[in-house]
Amino acid sequence: MSAVLTDTWWLTGRRLKAGMSQPAYVIVSLVQPVIWLFLFGNLFRRVVELPGFGTSSYLDYLIPGVVMMNALSVNMWAGMVTLEEIERGTLNRFLVLPVSRSAIMNSNVVEQAVNTSFQSAVIVLLGWAAGANYPGEIAGMAVLIGGSVLVGTIFGAFSNAIGMLVRQRESIIGINTFLLLPLTFLSTVFMVRELMPGWMQGISRANPLDWAVVAGRSALSADPDWGLVASRGGWLLLLALIAVALSTRTFRAYQKAV
Amino acid sequence: MHNQSQYAVVADGLVKTYPNGVKALAGLSLRVPAGQVFGLLGPNGAGKTTTIKVLSTLARPDAGTALVAGQDPLRAPKPVRRAIGVVSQRSGADPMMTGRANLLLQGRLYGMRGPTLARRVDELLARFALTDAANRKVRTYSGGMQRRLDVALGLVHRPRVLFLDEPTTGLDPEARAAMWAEISKLTADGLTILLTTHYLEEADRLADRLAIVDKGRVVAEGTPAELKGELSGDAMHIELRTALDEAAAKAAEAALAAIPGVREIALDGHRLSARADDAAEAVPVALQRLTAAGVPVATVTAARPSLDDVYLRYAGRRFAEANSTEGGAR
Numbered sequence A: 001m002s003a004v005l006t007d008t009w010w011l012t013g014r015r016l017k018a019g020m021s022q023p024a025y026v027i028v029s030l031v032q033p034v035i036w037l038f039l040f041g042n043l044f045r046r047v048v049e050l051p052g053f054g055t056s057s058y059l060d061y062l063i064p065g066v067v068m069m070n071a072l073s074v075n076m077w078a079g080m081v082t083l084e085e086i087e088r089g090t091l092n093r094f095l096v097l098p099v100s101r102s103a104i105m106n107s108n109v110v111e112q113a114v115n116t117s118f119q120s121a122v123i124v125l126l127g128w129a130a131g132a133n134y135p136g137e138i139a140g141m142a143v144l145i146g147g148s149v150l151v152g153t154i155f156g157a158f159s160n161a162i163g164m165l166v167r168q169r170e171s172i173i174g175i176n177t178f179l180l181l182p183l184t185f186l187s188t189v190f191m192v193r194e195l196m197p198g199w200m201q202g203i204s205r206a207n208p209l210d211w212a213v214v215a216g217r218s219a220l221s222a223d224p225d226w227g228l229v230a231s232r233g234g235w236l237l238l239l240a241l242i243a244v245a246l247s248t249r250t251f252r253a254y255q256k257a258v
Numbered sequence B: 001m002h003n004q005s006q007y008a009v010v011a012d013g014l015v016k017t018y019p020n021g022v023k024a025l026a027g028l029s030l031r032v033p034a035g036q037v038f039g040l041l042g043p044n045g046a047g048k049t050t051t052i053k054v055l056s057t058l059a060r061p062d063a064g065t066a067l068v069a070g071q072d073p074l075r076a077p078k079p080v081r082r083a084i085g086v087v088s089q090r091s092g093a094d095p096m097m098t099g100r101a102n103l104l105l106q107g108r109l110y111g112m113r114g115p116t117l118a119r120r121v122d123e124l125l126a127r128f129a130l131t132d133a134a135n136r137k138v139r140t141y142s143g144g145m146q147r148r149l150d151v152a153l154g155l156v157h158r159p160r161v162l163f164l165d166e167p168t169t170g171l172d173p174e175a176r177a178a179m180w181a182e183i184s185k186l187t188a189d190g191l192t193i194l195l196t197t198h199y200l201e202e203a204d205r206l207a208d209r210l211a212i213v214d215k216g217r218v219v220a221e222g223t224p225a226e227l228k229g230e231l232s233g234d235a236m237h238i239e240l241r242t243a244l245d246e247a248a249a250k251a252a253e254a255a256l257a258a259i260p261g262v263r264e265i266a267l268d269g270h271r272l273s274a275r276a277d278d279a280a281e282a283v284p285v286a287l288q289r290l291t292a293a294g295v296p297v298a299t300v301t302a303a304r305p306s307l308d309d310v311y312l313r314y315a316g317r318r319f320a321e322a323n324s325t326e327g328g329a330r
Helices: A002-020 A023-043 A045-049 A058-075 A078-088 A090-095 A101-129 A137-166 A169-185 A198-205 A208-220 A226-257 B048-055 B077-083 B099-109 B114-127 B143-155 B173-189 B200-206 B224-229 B246-257 B279-292 B307-315 B319-325
Strands: B007-017 B023-033 B037-041 B063-068 B084-087 B161-165 B192-197 B209-214 B217-222 B234-240 B262-268 B271-276 B297-303
Touching (some): A023 A101, A045 A058, A058 A101, A058 A208, A078 A090, A078 A101, A078 A169, A101 A137, A101 A226, A137 A169, A137 A208, B023 B048, B023 B063, B023 B209, B023 B217, B037 B048, B037 B173, B037 B200, B048 B161, B048 B192, B084 B143, B099 B114, B099 B143, B143 B161, B143 B173, B173 B200, B192 B200, B209 B224, B209 B307, B217 B224, B217 B307, B224 B307, B234 B279, B271 B279
Parallel strands (some): B084 B161
Antiparallel strands (some): B007 B063, B234 B297, B262 B271
């Protein structure tokens, strides 16, 4: 077990250093959520005036949604990095070392978690600078960031598995393009559930992105519903564990095809 | 007879078909004596890389057994991974990290730490002439430097068996010569090297023993001298101006077969080849008779046997042709 941990440590360090050696990339990756905050925040500003919306500041409402949307849209490309590492021969180099397969997969998960936490924290700070209020304070922010990490883990692991199994950029691009907007709009990222058509309300309840948005928004509110946070968080955690286990299993299929 | 422990690598009847239906290995068997450079020579697509992938625990075969450094790569992959170093065709070094950082990480993943690791990394950087570039990112390296770093990565933990998959493919002649010089020094510490190549010259230069691989099987095995020695006499290569139809081919073969001391006549496209006890005597006669039979001769060459002739003899095709018609490396 300790060998798995130390191997995970070294392999994660490699990925994080590679990321930090490209500061321009880190900054560019933050531009997208900032644009969303600005565009959607202004476009939908007056929806809070709709009867039954229940909040007075759309920015307060939007921030947990943008945090989760960002976690989804960044991590769903994880498979591209895996694909690049397969093509470059890096994955094969690690697979013939005496390190466990789970350490290789864990290093992806931990790196994604660190990146996602950082980006989520920056979005929260930018929101605060733009005048958003977080009555839930530190505990609420921690839940929000933790939820974004779970969203990132679920979709990152899924994307890694696709990359390893299909080994085609086009497939990842196709799946992501297909999934991003439905997952975002069939949720309470932009709109309260009570104001959606009935069929949408049903679908949105089964959307893992929505679980994270609901949990994060509740934890950040003045009166958090901790039961709701625990149940949505629990489901997300379970789904994340399943996704990581599945993607570790895909090494076996990869070994057959390599 | 040889005892099992004299062999660093043993493979028996390896079979592997990829999910897309490509049969990469069709019952490949090998015995690699410890402490030698063993060459797997064959065209692209012959199954050399797949053999390395199976022996290095990366790929699982459909059938067959193997022993690497005394351990089974299928049942006990961890001990095999500790005993081997792998330099695959694709670099695998992280281009965003420095050469030194790549080597340090590789050593740590083998469980090496502290001053022992630092000393080993410095030693390898010096040995592969990378000391000056040690703190530069790998993406700034030339092809030759990157390849030398790849070999250094495979040697960090002092493996007993080193797999080198096409170590000089894509290198310019100067870098290739430097790599050859490095590889031939490696067995001094008792290291066993299994090398794949599709360069005849490379196999001839580096390998103590050779296996010629074609369509997923070993078709001939021995030292380069043995393999060449099995072909008695000189090789005659006759280049024709046009490919022959069936009747003309028969006539050409008959014309050559009638010359005393000429045998093993083979027609491959517009190239005729044969062996002759004495090429100097046979060439003028062959030229005269072929011309008389109406065969359009362009050039005639005669030479001592080369590995190309060995390949032609066992695989039934000329090496360059097999290389260009078969699919690319996987």
